[in-house]
Amino acid sequence: MFKHLQQYAGDPIFGLNDAFHRNTHPRKINLTIGLYYDEAGRIPILPSVAAVERRLVDDPAPRVYLPMEGLQGYRDAVQRVVFGADSQAVAEGRVATIQTLGGTGALKVGADFLKGAYPDSEVWISDPAWDNHHAIFGGAGFPTRSYPYYDPATKGLAFDAMMECLRGLPSRTIVLLHPCCHNPTGVDLSREQWEEVIAVLGERGLIPFLDIAYQGLGDGMEEDAYAVRAMAQAGLTVLVANSFSKNLSVYGERCGGLSVVCGSESEADLVLGQLKAVVRRIYSSAPWHGGHVVAGVLNDAKLYAQWLDEVAGMRERIAQMRRMVHEQLTAKLPGYDSAYFLRQRGMFTYSGLSQEQLLALRERHGVYIIDSGRIAVPGLNSSNVEHFTDALADVVSVVTH
Numbered sequence: 071m072f073k074h075l076q077q078y079a080g081d082p083i084f085g086l087n088d089a090f091h092r093n094t095h096p097r098k099i100n101l102t103i104g105l106y107y108d109e110a111g112r113i114p115i116l117p118s119v120a121a122v123e124r125r126l127v128d129d130p131a132p133r134v135y136l137p138m139e140g141l142q143g144y145r146d147a148v149q150r151v152v153f154g155a156d157s158q159a160v161a162e163g164r165v166a167t168i169q170t171l172g173g174t175g176a177l178k179v180g181a182d183f184l185k186g187a188y189p190d191s192e193v194w195i196s197d198p199a200w201d202n203h204h205a206i207f208g209g210a211g212f213p214t215r216s217y218p219y220y221d222p223a224t225k226g227l228a229f230d231a232m233m234e235c236l237r238g239l240p241s242r243t244i245v246l247l248h249p250c251c252h253n254p255t256g257v258d259l260s261r262e263q264w265e266e267v268i269a270v271l272g273e274r275g276l277i278p279f280l281d282i283a284y285q286g287l288g289d290g291m292e293e294d295a296y297a298v299r300a301m302a303q304a305g306l307t308v309l310v311a312n313s314f315s316k317n318l319s320v321y322g323e324r325c326g327g328l329s330v331v332c333g334s335e336s337e338a339d340l341v342l343g344q345l346k347a348v349v350r351r352i353y354s355s356a357p358w359h360g361g362h363v364v365a366g367v368l369n370d371a372k373l374y375a376q377w378l379d380e381v382a383g384m385r386e387r388i389a390q391m392r393r394m395v396h397e398q399l400t401a402k403l404p405g406y407d408s409a410y411f412l413r414q415r416g417m418f419t420y421s422g423l424s425q426e427q428l429l430a431l432r433e434r435h436g437v438y439i440i441d442s443g444r445i446a447v448p449g450l451n452s453s454n455v456e457h458f459t460d461a462l463a464d465v466v467s468v469v470t471h
């Protein structure tokens with residue numbers, strides 16, 4: 071019955087992550103997937119998370135189904151973290167929020183919801199993109215297109231080209247944007263640039279869909295949410311997919327949220343109903359355990375403060391690795407401009423390395439970077455960063471000299 075099907079080529083990120091685990095190089099380094107590793111190369115269990123998990127074990131509760139929209143305390147926490155404690159849109163009851171299966175689940179629910187509301191729209195995604203954006207929106211039945219984003223010449227933002235493209239889009243076009251820590255480039259907009267984008271989104275009647283999976287790992291928990299809050303403040307109708315996978319280190323618990331900022335409380339009620347309907351027909355309800363863990367941390371003043379410190383620790387370690395790479399490459403490869411390691415934000419850096427260089431890194435040095443040249447910086451630590459910069463210096467000098 072199924073012999074006619076095509077072989078799945080595998081996911082470019084998960085596939086290489088698997089290949090890394092099969093490699094036997096003694097000094098191999100995994101810079102493939104967007105996972106935060108600590109200084110010892112481990113995926114941390116945050117003490118704030120462990121504290122809530124202990125409570126859940128000591129005082130066990132029945133694992134009932136959560137409501138389709140998720141746990142109330144979780145949804146309130148999503149709104150506080152993403153929109154800020156003083157959000158006017160939240161206070162006015164204009165934000166419909168649900169608990170989702172990670173950020174990916176939020177994108178999928180949002181995509182299906184939008185397909186019902188605006189079936190003829192196109193979805194425009196940054197070039198380059200997190201590959202799954204095209205897959206998720208394409209899978210929901212939307213044609214997907216790309217707007218200019220990254221300029222390889224400067225390893226920065228192609229802002230003028232991006233704006234020109236956005237200005238030409240028809241009303242009700244869906245525009246996928248990353249408020250911070252752009253995946254895959256690490257190239258973010260400045261606040262002034264966001265203001266210009268917001269003006270065009272409003273003028274053209276576009277529908278922004280914000281994907282914020284790395285909040286807190288760029289400049290700070292509040293700072294990273296600037297674009298989300300500025301759009302809500304500007305009165306735009308906006309969808310926001312957020313993830314706690316990285317900033318709470320709860321990847322496999324699948325903890326995310328989807329929020330839709332609406333024009334009024336009654337519109338938000340309508341939207342919430344449609345989001346529940348989408349959830350019911352895909353997976354019925356979100357996970358109990360992850361929901362209670364996240365809500366437990368974010369709704370306890372002491373644990374919340376502790377968590378902010380834990381996230382700051384992750385953020386500072388990433389920044390420290392960026393500085394170390396830059397410093398070492400400046401010494402090892404004087405002709406190579408590695409300042410992009412300092413300029414780009416969050417977990418990812420877009421290296422512009424060629425396929426030949428990436429292959430040489432894997433085969434000669436056991437350094438795994440995905441084919442786009444995106445480097446997941448938290449795979450580095452003070453024990454392996456020398457090996458990384460030696461390897462990079464080797465492949466860059468072989469190919470350029």
Ligand code: LMR
Nearest residue numbers: 083102103104105200253
């Ligand atoms: C990544 O981009 O590496 C992460 O967001 C993990 C994923 O799901 O691809």
